[in-house]
Amino acid sequence: MGSTGFSWKLADHPKLPKGKTVAVVVLDGWGEATPNEYNCIHKAETPCMDSLKKGAPERWRLVRAHGTAVGLPTEDDMGNSEVGHNALGAGRIFAQGAKLVDLALASGKIFEGEGFKYIKESFENGTLHLIGLLSDGGVHSRLDQLQLLLKGVSERGVKRVRVHILTDGRDVLDGSSVGFVETLENDLANLREKGVDARIASGGGRMNVTMDRYENDWNVVKRGWDAQVLGEAPYKFTNALEAVKKLRAEPKANDQYLPPFVIVDESGKPVGPIVDGDAVVTFNFRADRMTMIAKALEYENFDKFDRVRFPKIRYAGMLEYDGELKLPSHYLVSPPEIDRTSGEYLVYNGIRTFACSETVKFGHVTFFWNGNRSGYFNSELEEYVEIPSDSGITFNEQPLMKALQIAEKARDAILSGKFDQVRVNLPNGDMVGHTGDIEATVVACKAADAAVKMILDAIEQVGGIYVVTADHGNAEDMVKRDKSGKPLLGKDGKIQILTSHTLEPVPIAIGGPGLAPGVRFRNDVPTGGLANVAATVMNLHGFEAPSDYETTLVEVVDN
Numbered sequence: 170m171g172s173t174g175f176s177w178k179l180a181d182h183p184k185l186p187k188g189k190t191v192a193v194v195v196l197d198g199w200g201e202a203t204p205n206e207y208n209c210i211h212k213a214e215t216p217c218m219d220s221l222k223k224g225a226p227e228r229w230r231l232v233r234a235h236g237t238a239v240g241l242p243t244e245d246d247m248g249n250s251e252v253g254h255n256a257l258g259a260g261r262i263f264a265q266g267a268k269l270v271d272l273a274l275a276s277g278k279i280f281e282g283e284g285f286k287y288i289k290e291s292f293e294n295g296t297l298h299l300i301g302l303l304s305d306g307g308v309h310s311r312l313d314q315l316q317l318l319l320k321g322v323s324e325r326g327v328k329r330v331r332v333h334i335l336t337d338g339r340d341v342l343d344g345s346s347v348g349f350v351e352t353l354e355n356d357l358a359n360l361r362e363k364g365v366d367a368r369i370a371s372g373g374g375r376m377n378v379t380m381d382r383y384e385n386d387w388n389v390v391k392r393g394w395d396a397q398v399l400g401e402a403p404y405k406f407t408n409a410l411e412a413v414k415k416l417r418a419e420p421k422a423n424d425q426y427l428p429p430f431v432i433v434d435e436s437g438k439p440v441g442p443i444v445d446g447d448a449v450v451t452f453n454f455r456a457d458r459m460t461m462i463a464k465a466l467e468y469e470n471f472d473k474f475d476r477v478r479f480p481k482i483r484y485a486g487m488l489e490y491d492g493e494l495k496l497p498s499h500y501l502v503s504p505p506e507i508d509r510t511s512g513e514y515l516v517y518n519g520i521r522t523f524a525c526s527e528t529v530k531f532g533h534v535t536f537f538w539n540g541n542r543s544g545y546f547n548s549e550l551e552e553y554v555e556i557p558s559d560s561g562i563t564f565n566e567q568p569l570m571k572a573l574q575i576a577e578k579a580r581d582a583i584l585s586g587k588f589d590q591v592r593v594n595l596p597n598g599d600m601v602g603h604t605g606d607i608e609a610t611v612v613a614c615k616a617a618d619a620a621v622k623m624i625l626d627a628i629e630q631v632g633g634i635y636v637v638t639a640d641h642g643n644a645e646d647m648v649k650r651d652k653s654g655k656p657l658l659g660k661d662g663k664i665q666i667l668t669s670h671t672l673e674p675v676p677i678a679i680g681g682p683g684l685a686p687g688v689r690f691r692n693d694v695p696t697g698g699l700a701n702v703a704a705t706v707m708n709l710h711g712f713e714a715p716s717d718y719e720t721t722l723v724e725v726v727d728n
């Protein structure tokens with residue numbers, strides 16, 4: 170069909186019926202790896218997921234969830250929720266933020282766009298502040314991109330730069346913050362030699378300072394605001410390396426949770442508060458954990474916490490973080506344009522949709538699933554339910570999280586008969602996996618499995634269909650390994666705990682009494698990835714997928 174003939178109408182599937190309730194379950198951070206003592210999914214009792222794997226070999230398989238299969242720059246890039254849910258929902262692979270920023274930096278286009286011109290206006294008389302995650306994790310940001318940005322601004326007339334660092338330890342090993350700060354300090358020293366007054370001005374751990382998401386806890390953003398904008402924090406140091414080392418030792422915080430600190434000069438004055446006339450760039454490309462700070466930096470009217478001072482600045486994001494809200498209004502690189510997602514198609518075709526998770530993953534099954542779009546496509550046909558997450562704790566303290574409550578909501582939605590698709594994200598494997606606490610992660614995996622069971626039981630009752638999959642790996646491997654797969658030991662002789670996601674594939678299982686008997690996974694899509702799931706789900710709703718979607722994973726054989 171030509172572009173003028175575009176239609177939202179999906180063709181009927183030649184063989185599969187409509188009208189079945191389809192449950193789509195995403196286990197966050199649930200990859201498939203060899204069973205061993207660091208595989209928490211293997212260690213946990215997961216009878217439901219085990220039965221899906223063992224029970225129906227033609228209805229269980231693995232799909233790729235990392236690297237180019239989800240639009241990341243290289244095959245060394247682990248998967249993450251943003252790119253995973255984008256692929257699951259959109260049914261096509263889009264070059265993602267990480268890649269788009271790489272390209273814009275390589276071509277120099279980043280320095281020619283509207284966003285850069287806007288902040289450059291402040292270079293003559295103001296300070297440029299760069300706020301973001303300092304690591305090479307590649308999930309939210311990358312050190313080499315920050316380095317190229319620093320180089321670029323120094324070549325384009327910047328006089329004074331202040332970097333506000335957020336330490337990682339979640340996408341990279343805990344303790345690696347020290348090395349990243351050393352590298353950055355070295356780069357800034359080189360800039361100073363070239364006559365640019367460049368320094369680190371403040372910092373804090375990503376889970377404690379600035380990078381909250383989905384409005385789970387505004388205090389996190391406030392702590393960042395106080396340090397970055399007001400120059401106030403409970404800890405003051407004269408250099409960032411000392412700050413990170415000391416705070417890791419006392420109060421013994423890990424990189425993810427370092428308390429906020431500011432860098433002060435000899436007289437105790439903060440070296441880089443944000444003031445009128447300055448420019449600010451948040452250099453993370455990923456949206457979910459930048460949206461809140463973007464609101465604080467940009468919105469004239471703002472009541473989430475007392476900002477005390479609201480400086481008149483020129484602010485740009487690395488990317489536009491929310492296309493609906495047009496937030497922020499200035500940005501350096503245009504985000505991927507993820508259009509015509511499966512959610513939008515299905516709603517146009519009358520599919521009534523229910524989506525649910527708890528706060529920390531709520532935007533994953535809504536915003537990311539729908540191509541980074543907030544809100545409903547059609548509020549008459551959709552209902553999105555958010556279960557409030559606990560805040561102020563690390564999830565190894567509560568490894569059950571809200572899995573049961575999410576499953577109950579899904580069960581009720583399935584049994585109500587009011588929905589054709591019931592979609593959930595179960596956060597446990599991922600959120601607890603990120604704490605690096607193996608015992609707690611085992612408990613978390615068991616809880617997620619029990620939640621899946623409850624949802625599958627409801628599907629059984631209504632004669633529906635289920636699709637159970639995951640967005641990327643995490644809980645299936647909790648140790649850093651060498652190239653041959655052997656666990657690596659740290660200086661202390663202990664194994665190095667892996668808090669991050671992995672490169673592992675994830676399972677996908679289909680089934681349920683509503684699934685037509687001849688449906689099975691094709692064996693001619695061996696390299697299938699998360700982007701193949703959308704067409705698959707459309708088929709199970711009785712529709713053909715649009716022709717430019719990644720192909721379906723299923724076929725129907727005549728029995």
Ligand SMILES: O=C(O)[C@@H](CO)OP(=O)(O)O
Nearest residue numbers: 249250251308339340599
């Ligand atoms: O917590 C996060 O922000 C990331 C890891 O950086 O995890 P996920 O992609 O699963 O949301």
Ligand SMILES: [Mn+2]
Nearest residue numbers: 197198250640
């Ligand atoms: Mn995830």
Ligand SMILES: [Mn+2]
Nearest residue numbers: 198599600603
């Ligand atoms: Mn994660």
